[in-house]
Each structure stands twice: as C-alpha cells, then as structure tokens.
Amino acid sequence: QQQVKQSPQSLIVQKGGIPIINCAYENTAFDYFPWYQQFPGKGPALLIAIRPDVSEKKEGRFTISFNKSAKQFSLHIMDSQPGDSATYFCAASIRGATNKLIFGTGTLLAVQP
Amino acid sequence: EAQVTQNPRYLITVTGKKLTVTCSQNMNHEYMSWYRQDPGLGLRQIYYSMNVEVTDKGDVPEGYKVSRKEKRNFPLILESPSPNQTSLYFCASSLTTGREKLFFGSGTQLSVL
Numbered sequence: 149q150q151q152v153k154q155s156p157q158s159l160i161v162q163k164g165g166i167p168i169i170n171c172a173y174e175n176t177a178f179d180y181f182p183w184y185q186q187f188p189g190k191g192p193a194l195l196i197a198i199r200p201d202v203s204e205k206k207e208g209r210f211t212i213s214f215n216k217s218a219k220q221f222s223l224h225i226m227d228s229q230p231g232d233s234a235t236y237f238c239a240a241s242i243r244g245a246t247n248k249l250i251f252g253t254g255t256l257l258a259v260q261p
Numbered sequence: 262e263a264q265v266t267q268n269p270r271y272l273i274t275v276t277g278k279k280l281t282v283t284c285s286q287n288m289n290h291e292y293m294s295w296y297r298q299d300p301g302l303g304l305r306q307i308y309y310s311m312n313v314e315v316t317d318k319g320d321v322p323e324g325y326k327v328s329r330k331e332k333r334n335f336p337l338i339l340e341s342p343s344p345n346q347t348s349l350y351f352c353a354s355s356l357t358t359g360r361e362k363l364f365f366g367s368g369t370q371l372s373v374l
Contacts, residue, residue, distance in 0.1 A: 154303070157301070180360055182362075184363075189367070189368075190367055190368075191265070191351050191353070191365025191366050191367050191368055192304070192351070192363075192365050193365065194362045194363065237303060237304060241359070241360040247309050247311070247317065247319075247358070247359045248294065248306050248309060248319060248359040248360075249359060249360065249363065251296075251303045251304040251305075252303055253301055253302060253303040254303050254304075
C-alpha cells in the first residue's frame with residue numbers, strides 16, 4: 149500500500165531521445181510526487197514535483213505526466229543530453245504524514261553521445 | 262554555501278566495532294533524516310527528527326541509533342555493525358517536514374567486514 153513501483157531499472161537512450169521513467173502507486177492518500185536526480189558520487193537532488201490536481205508539469209526539458217485514475221506518474225526528458233545521465237528516483241508522500249517521502253527503487257539512465 | 266555535510270565519505274570497519282557517521286546542516290532546518298541506498302531497493306528511511314530532542318523510527322531502524330541534541334547535527338550510530346549494514350548512507354534535511362524539498366549530503370559508503 150505504501151510502495152511506489154518504478155520502472156525500468158535501467159535505460160539507455162541516444163542523445164536527443166526522450167527517455168520515459170514510470171512510477172505507479174496504490175495508496176490514494178499520496179498527494180505529493182517529486183522526482184529526484186542523483187549523479188554518481190552525489191546525493192539526490194530535487195528535480196521537479198507535482199501534485200495530483202494537475203495532469204502535467206514542465207520545467208525546462210523535464211516533464212512530469214500524472215494520471216490520477218491510473219495511479220501512475222512518469223518523467224519525460226526532452227532532447228536528452230549526456231549530462232542527464234544519472235539515477236532518477238520517483239517518490240510520494242501521504243497527505244497528513246509529515247515525516248517522510250517514500251522512494252521508488254530508482255532508474256539508472258545513460259544518454260549516449 | 263547551504264549544505265548538508267556528512268563524514269566520513271568512506272568507511273571500512275569490522276563486525277561489532279561501534280561507529281558514528283556525522284551529519285551537519287547549516288540551513289537552520291528543523292527536519293533531518295537518514296536513508297540507506299541499496300541496489301534495487303532505492304532509498305529507505307532509517308530514522309528521522311522533526312526537531313531537537315525529537316526522533317522517530319523510519320522503515321529500517323534495526324541496528325541503528327540517532328540523537329538530535331543540537332539543531333544542526335544528527336549523527337547516525339551503529340553500536341554493533343554487521344555485514345548486512347554495508348550500504349551507502351545519506352543524511353538529508355528540510356525546512357520543517359519530510360514532505361518538502363530534501364537537501365541531501367554527499368553520502369557515506371560503509372563496508373562492514
């Protein structure tokens with residue numbers, strides 16, 4: 149119930165491609181869905197976040213699509229660059245619970261030149 | 262510069278030898294948390310603290326202790342480390358709750374032999 153399922157585990161795309169990372173959840177009490185980006189040797193950093201009252205949010209080349217009825221959300225990276233190569237984590241938190249985010253298992257993205 | 266500082270960066274120890282991983286933040290954040298990152302399992306919360314002298318268990322607290330005597334510091338203590346605690350550890354902080362933007366440290370890679 150409190151899990152966030154993330155796929156794929158790893159992903160390789162060519163420069164300019166559009167990698168898509170998917171996450172799914174069961175608990176309808178989740179109401180905040182951030183994505184974190186982690187470069188090798190670094191801690192994760194907040195990339196973009198969405199709340200369920202909108203279906204899409206864009207920040208630069210990064211877009212979150214949210215499907216409330218399907219309980220799924222995804223990250224799209226437009227015109228991907230080798231510098232986007234990183235591990236991406238989706239996460240969710242529960243309305244009223246202030247203590248934590250529940251993270252997905254991560255997706256290792258490699259963007260080839 | 263606003264940051265979360267963890268030390269040490271790498272640590273190799275033997276089973277049963279007590280160790281402490283330090284964490285300090287300079288952003289006057291109330292919320293601090295420890296996560297462990299393992300391949301295929303993502304980020305799992307160990308302990309968190311909502312303020313000074315207020316700590317609580319996360320999802321995987323067994324074998325760990327924490328304390329929050331000062332707002333800026335949140336050390337992680339392994340009193341009798343075991344090989345299954347070999348992992349990459351991250352400290353994180355946010356302004357007031359775990360639902361907000363988390364600022365992560367650079368991580369501590371721990372190996373317990």
